[in-house]
Amino acid sequence: MSGVPAVAPLREFVVAFGRLLDSGPNEPRILSEGGALLRRLVARDDWLPDAFAQPDPARYQQFLLHADSTERFSVVSFVWGPGQATPVHDHTVWGLIGMLRGAEYSQAYAVGSDGLPRPRGEAVRLDAGDVEAVSPTIGDLHRVHNAHADRASISIHVYGANIGAVRRHTYPAEGGRKPFVSGYSNALLPNLWDRSAELRSTTSA
Numbered sequence: 001m002s003g004v005p006a007v008a009p010l011r012e013f014v015v016a017f018g019r020l021l022d023s024g025p026n027e028p029r030i031l032s033e034g035g036a037l038l039r040r041l042v043a044r045d046d047w048l049p050d051a052f053a054q055p056d057p058a059r060y061q062q063f064l065l066h067a068d069s070t071e072r073f074s075v076v077s078f079v080w081g082p083g084q085a086t087p088v089h090d091h092t093v094w095g096l097i098g099m100l101r102g103a104e105y106s107q108a109y110a111v112g113s114d115g116l117p118r119p120r121g122e123a124v125r126l127d128a129g130d131v132e133a134v135s136p137t138i139g140d141l142h143r144v145h146n147a148h149a150d151r152a153s154i155s156i157h158v159y160g161a162n163i164g165a166v167r168r169h170t171y172p173a174e175g176g177r178k179p180f181v182s183g184y185s186n187a188l189l190p191n192l193w194d195r196s197a198e199l200r201s202t203t204s205a
Contacts, residue, residue, distance in 0.1 A: 102153025
């Protein structure tokens, strides 16, 4: 395959996640069964194309890998350069985070009666293979940063919407909230649907 990663694991994940949503599950089932699917995907690190794994020296990258045709869910790769971090932010939809490469810290936050965001509990460290969930129901505010100061880390996120087009918020230390729409760092998507190489390999001469 000349160094091109086999994206079949991502395609299989997308198909399985779509089937899960087709069954009309409630949020706890999505987070439980969907989390198991994501854990299986990030258990191996041989499928993410290099184009969607490149850090930027100025800021973290959010690469769209797949968006469901009716925007029920999206899959992205987050690429963290050394020491990079998000602001405190929300998602407004359920989300699953699976660590593919490296490690990151996720610190939950809550907004007090004075409107100021404060850490809630201890930061959670995600290492390769770990999965975490967020949602407005179970806790939606957090700040994430690369656990490594000398190398990139990559996590795979699944959200209950086309997350790059969702109106969300950051929560500055001085209080209040600021709206933002994240968008994506890429203009092209990985081709999940070209099965020709697999078919040729099973065709007898």
